[in-house]
Amino acid sequence: MRHLISLLLLCSLVQFASAQSLDEYLVKAAENNPELKAYYNEYLAASEIGNQVSLPDPELQVGVFFRPMERFMGNQQADIRLMQMFPWFGMLKAQESEADQMALARYQLFLDAKNNLFYQFKTSWYALAELEQEIRIAEENLEILRKYERMALIRFESAATSSSSPSSTPMASSPSASFSTGSGGVNTMGNQTQGMFSQAKSSAMASPAAMGSTGPGMTDVLRIRLQINTLENDLELLNANKLPLQVELNKLMNSPREAQISTPEPLISFAMNLEKQAILDSITTNNPMLAMYDAELLALESQKRMAKLDGRPMFGAGVNYMPFQARIEDGMSMGGNDMIMPMVTMTLPIYRKKTTAKIKEAELRQEAVRFKKGNTLNQLEIGWSKAIRDLEDANRKVALYESQLDLANQNLSLLLTAYATNGQDFEEVLRAQQLILDYEFSKIGAITRQYTSLAMLDMLSATGVQPYSN
Template identity: 35%
Template sequence: MITNRKNNRHKYTVALIATYLCLFLPAYSQSDSLAVYLDLAARNNPGIVQKYNEYQAALQKVPQVGSLPDPDLSIGIFLSPMEVLSGNQVADIRLMQMFPWFGVLKSAKDEMSLMAKAKFESLREAKLQLFFDVQRTAYEYQRIRQNISISQRNVELMRAIERLTLVKFKSSSGSAASTQSNSLKANSSSASASGGMSSSMGGNSANSASPSTSSGMASSSMGASSGGSDLADVYRIQIEIGDLENSISLLQNQSRTVTAKFNSYLNRSMESAIFLSDTLVPDTLGISLIAASDSMLANNPMLGMLSYEKQSLEARKRMVSRMGYPMVGLGVNYTVISKNPMSNSSMNGKDMLMPMVTVTLPIYRKKYRAMQAEAVFQQTATEQSYSTAANALQTEYYEAMQLYQDAERRITLYKAQSALAQRTLEIMVTRFSASESLLTDILRVRLQTLDYELKQVEAVADYNTATAWIKRLMAFSPIQ
């Protein structure tokens, strides 16, 4: 009995786990976060891969310039041995190694190392720009999707108002028809009652019947006027619905374009689905604005790249100045000598070994002076580029701050305005159902409500974009 209970409990547990996996895992697999897409873009974007390969190529230049020149080996063989005093010379072997002046190789390595660091900063800059582009496009995608959702809700509201207007139109048309029928019956009774008097009153009978007839005609005219007004309201509502549906179609086309742009950053199919929340939530900056300004100039990769380039040019100047000094070559010359049977010398048949020293003579100074001047001009140009980049960075920071503060203010404003307009619209719809409000007032308030909702979503998208922009200027990477 106990065994059966344990088996049943085990089966129940397995079934519960299977149900959980079926219900929740598919939804979780489609709820990709923005961080997942950022990581995917960092690994697959062709621009980032290009910058990474350029950085790796720059690293490979360091051992190239830091090594000594290849030694020079020369071998000469005499086809017919040459007779010398100590025998017959068979071959001559020479090995020579050139050494640059002291500090040339170190300066060259420093230059290439600093250039590699500049390439790495360029890689960081490209990644930060890519992350910002992905975030900005994602916020644009969410804004469009939320605008579609808001517009669809407004279409449903307008259809409800349309149904309510149709009900009023039918009821007013029925009331007008009933009033017209009662008026005709009253006119008939009045005419029959005054039939006996018609002979005595003569021409006055026609005049006595005219007020009743004109009253019936007035009632019929009022009923037709009311019915025509309700029908015009229905037409106006249908016009508004058509405009909303057209706006939804335009937003859907924009969504497809933004989807293709987003997927291009990830280097995947342009029609791949994007699984992001349709509701925009304001992001947080996380630090004070003053700290953001200080961090921007200290950590921005563009300024770091220019700084490394300036340092590499300083190392190049040191290298060029030392290249104007002589290069020293150390080598050895080995001569192979065979014995000469006709010689009685004690050195007969002994090979000769001769150390050698070679020195270059850099007497053409014009090219070295030109190389030094080139390095100076490039360093000056880099300093100016640094100043230009710093000024542009500060200007960009103020633009991002303006967008951030403006979006923050608009979020608060439109949130309050949207709530007020929504409550006003609910009151107007209730009063319209009781025939205490005009349709034109409802449409006007409805347009205000829709406008505030769309502006609020746009303000949140701008706020998040400005937050991502400021973090990008600070060189804050959303993923490591």
């Protein structure tokens, strides 16, 4: 646990560019989300129940005689009684304890709703960040494919010129035509090839029929145009997928669906050495649902104590006031003195079946809550194990895709060189470029799974774990 705390302190020192913006949105969601407001108001309502615990209201009875009742002390005008009942010692304290624990349980439900809201918001935010990176990479690859198209058109036109003019020299024989592949999968070409690109720019989008030829070079052009059309369609789909995520984020913050959402910064892979048992211990200590069940158990314990005390007598103390009016007898005033009589009362709880049933009810409810807590603990441990598995798998996938990208870029560079030399294996060039695109998408997806897995652990443990970069 000490190692985990030190790790959290270290993580708090390292900030991502997107973290501050994400934190601001999380605060806004916590302040405005309707569901979270509902849970909080339910907690506030439950916290007022404790203020309602008090002695029973005193009872006042007033009886007025329409005709004064003749008594020895005079004519009685009315009968006024005031009585205050007092429960058995400890009853009010037990009621306050039960109300406080139930309010605490409602507060833990509010915290659990907040954690679920944050997790939902984070996953949508990370999905939007992943989508933005996929759009950027798709646009870069689309530009690369268009360069390949111009390159294929140059080769096609060079081959056509060579067939009509034997003295011409095809591009394939030019030793100065060279290709190189950058680290990001974006290809750069030699000076002579760049010059040929500019010469063929006007004919890059010409149709095969307009060229009047269906030679092997045009097959390469058609093949790459098929990939361009497919990638353009995929790019439109990626852009269309942004709207549902933006609407979801806005609605989680209770904002208008068309409100502007700032573009998330690219997700960066991170390394994190977490002690699995320490995380599990943090979950069992800090998860709000477990704390809610603990509060319910304490509340039911108070209810059981209340049931026992309810089987004890209640005492009452009061006063009976009877006003008298003097009565004239034989010309003399008789009586007229008011009477005040102290009174004491006590309930007799002789029907024990009711008390026994209340105690049994509280005990059975406690047992049910214990079973619910045990099941929740099992589910949390299952969620912990899956999140750890997903995080470790994402870490392995990120390392794998980075290695695969390096090899794929080297392979593409060799294929481009071979194509520039002999004009063969252009289909392999396109296949290698598509493989790089797939690996880049897979790497982004793996990084996103890193963040979502960490967000899941954060939700389960409610510790605010944050990643740090390599």
